[in-house]
Amino acid sequence: MKVKVSRKAHFNAAHRLYRPDWDDSKNAAVFGKCNNPNFHGHNYELVVSVFGEIDDETGFVMDMKVLKDLIKDKIEDALDHKNLNLEVPEFKNLNPTAENIAVVIWNKLRPHIEVSKELEVVLYETPRNFVTYSG
Ligand code: NI
DSSP states (O other): OEEEEEEEEEEEEEEOOOOTTSOHHHHHHHHGGGGOTTOEEEEEEEEEEEEEEOOTTTOOSSOHHHHHHHHIIIIIHHHTTEEHHHHOGGGSSSOOOHHHHHHHHHHHHGGGSOTTSEEEEEEESSSSOEEEEOO
């Protein structure tokens, strides 16, 4: 039997969306409020899911304590209360959109999840806007 198990997490981070090769008016038109030159914050909500067979011995798809610690060590410690543009190396040359943040989170977690299990990352940038990445 295959089951999807999920863990919710949360982090606050600041960002700015812009392209240095575009002029100010195009940046403002495309990225709107997220183009604010002085940065601004979001309360990101994260749902990390692991999908796979239930282990015969434990009855777990994945030990949720292990998943919790993994999210804390690899994601929250790296992103919480950070300026994504200035302090997180993955976004030095990558716009920190919700889409790109979800991909970065997935890439950070994937090596630590059993190969036989599928990984899905859902990231809410606002209560109504969210993205999903599954590799
Ligand atoms: Ni924003």
